[in-house]
Amino acid sequence: MVVARAPNLGGIESPDEKFAPAHYAKLIKSCAISRDLLEARRIHSLVIHSAHRNNRFLKNLLIEMYGKCHSIEDARIVLDQIHEPNCYTWNIALAAFAENGHLEKARKIFEGIPQPNSVAWNSIITAYAKHENLQEARRIFEKMPDPNVVTWTAMITAYAQQRHLGEARDLFDRMPVKDVVAWTSMLTAYAENGDLEQSTNLFETMPHKDIVAWNAMLAAYYRLGNLDQTKELFDTMPRKDSASWNLMILAYAEVGNIAEAQKLLELSPCRDVTAFTILITAFSQHKKVEEAFKLFREMPRRDIVAWNAMLAGYAHNGHLEEAKLMFDHMPQRDSISWTTLVAAYAWNGHLGDARAMFEKMPNQDYVTVPTLIVAYAQHGHIIQAKNLFSRTSQGEVMSWNAMLTSYILGGELQSGLDLLFDMAVEGLGPDEITFLCILSGCGHLGLLEECRKHFKRMRCEYNLAPGIEHFVCLVDILGRCGQLAKAEELIKTMPFVPNRVSWSTFLNACKIQKSSNHSAVEVVKTSPDKKDAAPFVMLSNLVTP
Structure with a gap:
């Protein structure tokens, strides 16, 4: 990036030599949070035209800012302009490239560091692990001179996320020192993979249990539908935070015991937006829309998730006028708001209104398009479903899955299966949902051998690893x-x-x-x-x- 001058800084104060580096650091950090690339380049221009243009501390922050703004090219330019990079420079640059998925470039930076410290080692290992390259992450891990607890825990989590519990436990047992985070990571790994027995054994042997460990165990019981044990553990917790209360409220709400869920909300010292939203959703799912709206009005504060929950409550229960009124009064809308209303019209057979709302959407995203495709098919309009599929962007697997579902709903399983070939031609691969659609279709048609084959x-x-579904x-x-x-x-x-x-x-x-x-x-x-x-x-x- 070449900056000749900065004639218009868009509201930012003009460069002034009396400003200390802390002033520019504050601007850079703020921009890193907002992730506004245009603003980032304006602030960079400010720094270049100041007396601190060669300040290494500010340049380090600029690299980090560009990384957060997903502009690796700008980050690289700043890095190349630093004459004597320090360990912080290398670590920040490495993290910027790794977090944006540029693993090979991150690897080159790592290999160019004269003496990489633990932060650098952890960054490159975590980067490969996050991108599911466990073999390379493990290879680098084994080369690390003295892995710290953060590195060990990152590897354990990576293996667990890929359902390699044996390898995760092997690393856990090899750890020279285990902190509460490592214990909780291993406990959560077992819990998320449905192994309640191992979760419980690990929990009982933990030398120190923090609130995160207690909540992880609480979530383990909840995931497996053990309501009585979930409540029993909840009652014995030495301390509860909002996550504990909200999970317990959710557990009761999901089994339809709304009265108990509401009682917990009243007892909770952490009556946050999430807790109210859980109950609003529960009331709506049990067709108690008036009670849901009463609770919505009682909320001390509402975020867009709460608004969307109430909107969905009206929509899913067929109250289209109230849903549209709620939509019109929303202080802000996101793609979920638009999709909910489009789906409401579609599910209730108002396909013209659904299409009209769809055309008004500021961004016709990867969720709304499949929703409308399936809605057409559900009401027997397979031709319209095909036309919408052909007209809209086909780069998203969700749209292909929706079209496959539409064929199955229309009894055209073979046409759906033919989409697998068409996806390959387009350079797309099926995902787990694709095969769930196919297996469900085969099941409803009684095609056992076809189901086994797929x-x-x-x-x-x-x-693709088959899930429990x-x-x-x-x-x-x-x-x-x-x-x-x-x-x-x-x-x-x-x-x-x-x-x-x-x-x-x-x-x-x-x-x-x-x-x-x-x-x-x-x-x-x-x-x-x-x-x-x-x-x-x-x-x-x-x-x-």
Whole structure:
């Protein structure tokens, strides 16, 4: 970037030699937060025309600012102009390139550092880990002279996020010193992958438990639907923060116990926007829109998430006039606001109004387009769905998934499968949602072998790891086809702890097949929460004449 002069600084004070570096540092840091590239270049011009143009401290901040503004080219220019970079210079530049996904350039910077410190090592390792290149991250990690607890924890988290729990635990056990963050990271890894037993064992052996560890354990019970144990743990917590209260409110709201959720809101010392929004959503989902709006009016402060929740409450319950009125009175709108209203019109068959709102959107984003495509298909307008798909940007996998879903809704499974080839031609690869659509379509049509074939293609051809939802689709079709023994075996051997959807899918299959044999009893035993009465009620209904 060549700056000859700065005739118009857009409201920024003119360069004045009396300003100390701290003045410019404040401007640069503020711009790094706002991430406004145009403003960043104006501030850079100010610095160049000041007496501090060669100040290394300011140049370090400029590199960081350009990194936050996603302009690596400008960051590189500033870096090249520093005559004697210090360790802070190298670390800031390395982080700027790494965080923007320029791993090879970040690697060159790292290799050019005379004596990289722990910050530099951590930056390059974390960069590779975040971009799912665990092999390279591990290779660099093993070369690090003295990995600190931050490095160890970053590697553990990276392995856990890729579901490599064995490697994550191996690193955890090898750690020479473990702090509470490392313990919590390993605990969370087990919890997020459904291993409640290991989470509990780790939690009980932790030498020191902070609020983050308690909340991680609370979330573990909540994720597996263990409401009684979640509440029991909540009651024993030595200290609770807003995350603790909100999670407990959410746990009750999700099972439909709104009265208990509301009682917790009243007891909570942390009655924040999130807590109110959870209850507004719960009331709306149970068609209690008036109660939701009453709570909305009582809120001491509302953010755009709360407005969107109330808008969705009206929209999902078919109150289109109230939804439009809410939309018109919103102090600000985002893509979710627009999408919610477009979807409301579409779901209720007002396709003309939906299309009109869609055309008015300031940005027709990757969520709204698929919503309208599927809405057309749901109302039997497959031609309009195809036309919208063809007209709008097809660079997003979500649009392709929506069109695939539309074909399936229209009974045109083969046309949907043909989209996989078309995606490859366009240079796009299917994702997990793509295959979930395909497996669901095969399941509803009873195409067992076709379902099995695409389940295998996920991993073998596209290197996509099936999630529990994909396994449930396979359980569903096996049950529909009367192969209950194989469905039972799949539930017991899949790499996930069976959840409520797993056993309810199987029990529903038993009901369809008029079977109440030993298999149903055995699968109910896999329920993660033995105190949860729902599976036993279903089983009772199954065996009762």
